[in-house]
Amino acid sequence: MTVDLLTLAFQRPHIDWHAVAPELTLLSVGALITLVDIVFLEKARPYTAALSGLGVLATLIPILTLAFDGADRVMFGGAYVVDDFALVTKAVFLLAGYVVILLSTNYVAEGDYWENEYYGLLLASLMGMVMMASSRDLISIFVALELLSIPAYLMVAWRKRDLRSNEAGLKYYLMGVFASAVMLYGMSLLFGVSGSTQLSHIGASLAEVGPSVAVVTMGVIFVVAGFAFKVSAAPFHTWAPDVYEGAPTPVTAFLAVASKAAGFVALLQLVYVGFYARADVFEPLVWILAAVSMTVGNLIALRQTNLVRLMAYSGVAQTGFIIAPLAVAGHSGAIGDQALSATVTYLAIYAAMNLGAFAVIITLARKTGSAEIGSFHGAFHYAPALTVAMTVFFGSLAGIPPLGGWFAKFEVFRVLATAGEPWGYALAVVAAVNAVIALYYYANVLLKMWVEDAPEGDHSPVPFTPSLTSALAICGGVTLLFGVMPQVVARFTDVSLLALGG
Amino acid sequence: MLLNQFLLLSAVLFAIGVYGVLARRNGVLVLMSIELILNAVNINLVAFSALRETVGGEVFALFVIAVAAAEVGVGLAMVLLLYRNRRSIDLTEIDLMRG
Numbered sequence: 001m002t003v004d005l006l007t008l009a010f011q012r013p014h015i016d017w018h019a020v021a022p023e024l025t026l027l028s029v030g031a032l033i034t035l036v037d038i039v040f041l042e043k044a045r046p047y048t049a050a051l052s053g054l055g056v057l058a059t060l061i062p063i064l065t066l067a068f069d070g071a072d073r074v075m076f077g078g079a080y081v082v083d084d085f086a087l088v089t090k091a092v093f094l095l096a097g098y099v100v101i102l103l104s105t106n107y108v109a110e111g112d113y114w115e116n117e118y119y120g121l122l123l124a125s126l127m128g129m130v131m132m133a134s135s136r137d138l139i140s141i142f143v144a145l146e147l148l149s150i151p152a153y154l155m156v157a158w159r160k161r162d163l164r165s166n167e168a169g170l171k172y173y174l175m176g177v178f179a180s181a182v183m184l185y186g187m188s189l190l191f192g193v194s195g196s197t198q199l200s201h202i203g204a205s206l207a208e209v210g211p212s213v214a215v216v217t218m219g220v221i222f223v224v225a226g227f228a229f230k231v232s233a234a235p236f237h238t239w240a241p242d243v244y245e246g247a248p249t250p251v252t253a254f255l256a257v258a259s260k261a262a263g264f265v266a267l268l269q270l271v272y273v274g275f276y277a278r279a280d281v282f283e284p285l286v287w288i289l290a291a292v293s294m295t296v297g298n299l300i301a302l303r304q305t306n307l308v309r310l311m312a313y314s315g316v317a318q319t320g321f322i323i324a325p326l327a328v329a330g331h332s333g334a335i336g337d338q339a340l341s342a343t344v345t346y347l348a349i350y351a352a353m354n355l356g357a358f359a360v361i362i363t364l365a366r367k368t369g370s371a372e373i374g375s376f377h378g379a380f381h382y383a384p385a386l387t388v389a390m391t392v393f394f395g396s397l398a399g400i401p402p403l404g405g406w407f408a409k410f411e412v413f414r415v416l417a418t419a420g421e422p423w424g425y426a427l428a429v430v431a432a433v434n435a436v437i438a439l440y441y442y443a444n445v446l447l448k449m450w451v452e453d454a455p456e457g458d459h460s461p462v463p464f465t466p467s468l469t470s471a472l473a474i475c476g477g478v479t480l481l482f483g484v485m486p487q488v489v490a491r492f493t494d495v496s497l498l499a500l501g502g
Numbered sequence: 503m504l505l506n507q508f509l510l511l512s513a514v515l516f517a518i519g520v521y522g523v524l525a526r527r528n529g530v531l532v533l534m535s536i537e538l539i540l541n542a543v544n545i546n547l548v549a550f551s552a553l554r555e556t557v558g559g560e561v562f563a564l565f566v567i568a569v570a571a572a573e574v575g576v577g578l579a580m581v582l583l584l585y586r587n588r589r590s591i592d593l594t595e596i597d598l599m600r601g
Contacts, residue, residue: 139562146569153576157583166587167596170580174532174593177573178523181539184566185516188546188559195554197562242599 019073019082021062022090022130029055030123037116045115049105049467052119056098056126063091078200079137085495088344089133089265095474096258096351097126102471103355103362104250113158113248121151122254129262136273138187138197141266142180145230148262149176152255156247168246175229175239183226189219190274199273207277220281223270224289230263233289233323234296237316244312249365252308253358256315257351264322264347268340271326272497279330287327287423293320294434301441307361308371310441314397315354317438320431322346324412327427328419335419337496342411344493349396349404349482356393356475359468360386367462373445378454383462387449389472394442396479399435404482407489409435508549515542529581529591533574540570 017024033052036044066073066087073082101122108118128148135141153176157169191197193216194205206216225236232240244252275282297316304310325339361371363386368375380387396403409431416428482489515538522535544563551559585591 139565142562143565143569146573150572150576153580157580160583161587163587164598166580166584167598170529170584170593170596173577173580174523174536177536177577178539181519181536181543184543185539185546188512188543188550188562191547191559191562192550192553195550195556195558197558245599 013076016073016075016082018062018066018069019075019080019134021066022059022094023127025059025062026055026123026127026130029058030120030127033116033120033123046109048115048119049101049109052123053098053101053105055123056094056101059130060091060094063087063094076137078198079140080134081136082134083495085268085340085344085497086133088492088495089261089347090130092261092348092351093126093129093133093258096261096355097122097129097254099355099359099471099474100250100254100258102467102474103253103359104248105467106366106465107248107250107362111159111248118155118158121155125149125151125155125254126258129258129265132262133265135266136199136269138191138199138202141199141269142184142187145180145183145262145266148259149180149230152176152251152259155251155254156243158248158251162246164246165248166246168243171239172243172247179226179229179236183223186219186222186224186226189215190223193219199269202274203276206275211278211280216278217281220275220278221285224267224282224285227263227267227270228289231260231267231319231323232312232316233319234293234316237293237297237319240316241309241312244308244315245306245371249308249358249362249371252311253355253362256311256358257354260315260319261347261351264343267323268326268343269497271329272336272340276330276336276498283327283330283423286323286329287427290320290324290327290427291430293317293323294431295320298434298437298441302437304441305373306371307373307376307445310373310445311354311357311361314438314441317434318350318354318397320434321409321412322350324427324431325415328416328421328424331419331421331424333498335415336498338415338418340495340497341490341493342408342415344495345411345489346408348489348493349408349479352475352478352482353393353396353403353405356389356472356479357397359471359475360390360393363462363464363468363472367460373448375455376445377448377452379449380451381454382459386462386472387446389476390449391446392476392479394446396483398439398442400439402480402483404479404489406483407486505549505553508545512542512545512549515539515545527592527594529584529593530578532593533577533581537570537574540566 033048108115125148128144132144135144153173156172157165159165190202194202228236271282294317297313301310301313322343325342329336329339364376365371396405399405399409413428416424519535519538523532526532544566547559547563581591
């Protein structure tokens with residue numbers, strides 16, 4: 001064997017430069033920002049945010065050209081794939097990343113928080129997400145996961161002299177590294193069973209060995225549990241509230257949307273391309289994660305007095321909704337495709353409405369200096385536009401028509417019902433009960449903002465900035481558009497992973 | 503092929519690592535426990551790779567080693583930051599926010 005390997009002539013792998021153009025653009029923007037800071041020092045500071053924002057938007061151009069081209073591009077023997085699924089999720093990551101840059105602009109500049117390094121790390125993390133969307137191999141999934149996580153650990157601890165930020169950073173780091181170590185152990189077992197790191201080969205050999213092999217069950221459980229940490233699904237959600245509270249709020253928005261979406265994208269690829277033959281393992285696992293996440297997240301959210309912690313628990317509950325369709329994904333190929341579309345639809349809408357809610361919190365906190373719900377009382381009297389925006393985003397999170405979140409929840413229920421399995425119906429019932437519980441705490445916050453009087457009668461206006469206004473406009477517009485015209489988002493999220501991986 | 507022995511060693515290392523992460527209070531020792539888990543992974547990968555006669559597992563192990571080095575760099579920096587601000591790296595003492 002060794003002799004064979006040595007005598008093989010090196011063959012340069014085929015690289016499709018058009019397919020990796022988004023990654024290359026993002027990389028060069030990151031390098032450019034670092035270079036500009038080294039050359040121009042202080043003079044470059046005010047332009048860093050704008051430059052990285054433009055860079056992220058420029059990255060969307062190759063994604064658009066690839067989408068118009070329409071062909072599936074496969075590289076490195078199937079380890080790196082650019083198909084419709086990858087393009088749609090890459091676009092979601094980049095738009096979410098752009099909004100996070102808009103949210104960070106004033107926060108980072110006013111706090112004097114090492115701007116250049118901040119945006120450099122943000123772009124590195126985005127790069128990891130963009131790579132994740134194309135990775136169909138255990139090694140590239142692992143590397144993409146670490147590329148998106150390691151900068152995020154640093155960004156959580158960004159306020160160096162703030163003890164809460166330190167604490168949040170260390171907690172997130174330890175939880176994240178532990179989760180990825182457990183996930184790696186699962187991956188090593190799967191590699192042992194199949195003898196390949198490629199998801200499509202793993203899928204084929206899992207179908208071959210049949211259901212009797214306990215090692216496969218262990219491997220699948222470890223890998224799914226590792227990603228359950230990343231997407232903060234209960235019972236692996238304990239880090240989320242503390243980290244969300246301690247981290248700088250724009251970073252919290254980034255974790256709650258982009259980083260979570262990346263975890264889902266990895267999970268979808270693993271389940272559909274790798275584990276699809278072992279529906280008997282992943283379906284009950286996902287069922288439990290979904291039901292527990294929705295219930296635990298919502299019940300604890302009821303008791304929160306801090307809006308950011310409330311968003312953390314509401315995020316746990318939303319995670320339950322997002323993975324719920326996967327609990328019936330193995331029923332048949334058609335249901336599997338519908339479940340995938342429902343999940344991607346939910347991710348896209350969730351990104352818009354959750355970032356919007358964080359944009360309102362960040363804007364209001366510029367005046368109140370706190371994220372306690374009590375400090376936002378009576379916001380309608382001095383910031384009516386923001387209160388209306390918050391109503392749109394929270395209404396959407398609760399799933400009220402005609403806002404985007406309604407269509408996302410509708411798709412989830414539709415998939416659970418069409419599968420025609422008893423546990424599908426059971427999960428739909430759990431989800432319906434939880435949607436009602438969630439409505440209570442979202443409505444409670446909105447009621448306080450509309451009806452109560454402002455604390456100490458302070459009616460001074462909220463200091464707006466252009467970047468926060470545009471972030472609010474983008475998120476609000478998208479949330480409304482997807483709710484009123486769901487066919488727009490449904491057209492983009494009609495993707496499949498089964499045809500290719502099979 | 504002595505595959506079982508390698509897998510047993512790796513399972514034991516994994517269990518010790520998980521125990522260490524859950525039970526240790528010192529930040530640096532938790533980091534070391536995580537390293538134990540990663541080494542369990544590497545042993546698994548290399549053993550399976552030898553059994554299957556492919557290089558995939560060894561390549562994966564190299565990636566794990568390289569990325570773990572970067573990870574530990576960040577982790578030690580964070581423990582150091584905590585030590586500067588609090589003069590302690592006892593993890594049970596970092597409880598400013600309700601878990």
